[in-house]
Amino acid sequence: QVQLVESGGGLVQAGGSLRLSCAASGGTFSDYTMGWFRQVPGKEREFVAAISRDGSMTPYADSVKGRFTISRDNAKNMVYLQMNSLKPEDTALYYCAAKNIRGTLTIARTYNYWGQGTLVTVSS
Numbered sequence: 001q002v003q004l005v006e007s008g009g010g011l012v013q014a015g016g017s018l019r020l021s022c023a024a025s026g027g028t029f030s031d032y033t034m035g036w037f038r039q040v041p042g043k044e045r046e047f048v049a050a051i052s053r054d055g056s057m058t059p060y061a062d063s064v065k066g067r068f069t070i071s072r073d074n075a076k077n078m079v080y081l082q083m084n085s086l087k088p089e090d091t092a093l094y095y096c097a098a099k100n101i102r103g104t105l106t107i108a109r110t111y112n113y114w115g116q117g118t119l120v121t122v123s124s
Contacts, residue, residue, distance in 0.1 A: 002027040002113040004096045009118030012086055020081040020118060022096030029077040030054075033099045036070060036081045037108055038092035038120075045095070049081060050105040059105055064090075086122045093117040 008020040020036070035050040049060045049070040058070050069082040079096060096115040103110025 002098050004115035006096045006115045006118040009120045011121045014122055014124050016086050017084045022079045024077045030074045031100050034079040035097045037095045040092045045108045047106040088122045088124045091122050093119050
């Protein structure tokens, strides 16, 4: 059983930056593909970015490509999301997720562990 705890959310002006962190415990971190998803009220959870177990694959949603960077530190059991050039439409609750089962990295239902989320608000 893996526990995930996100941090780093907050209020930022458009054009600003935030770095989200996700601390994992309870499992062998390097066995898990990690992902970041986001959700706004009334909408489905949306894929943001993912990173393979060894960090060699990092797919991104088109909406964040070139602005967000996902990374992981397997020695520290941490995954990060660096968010630059933030826009008001990036406002959402951001979730960290982990998967050790087969399935497409960009699909939420293929992830079997989730954090509680951290809120990111971007003001215009």
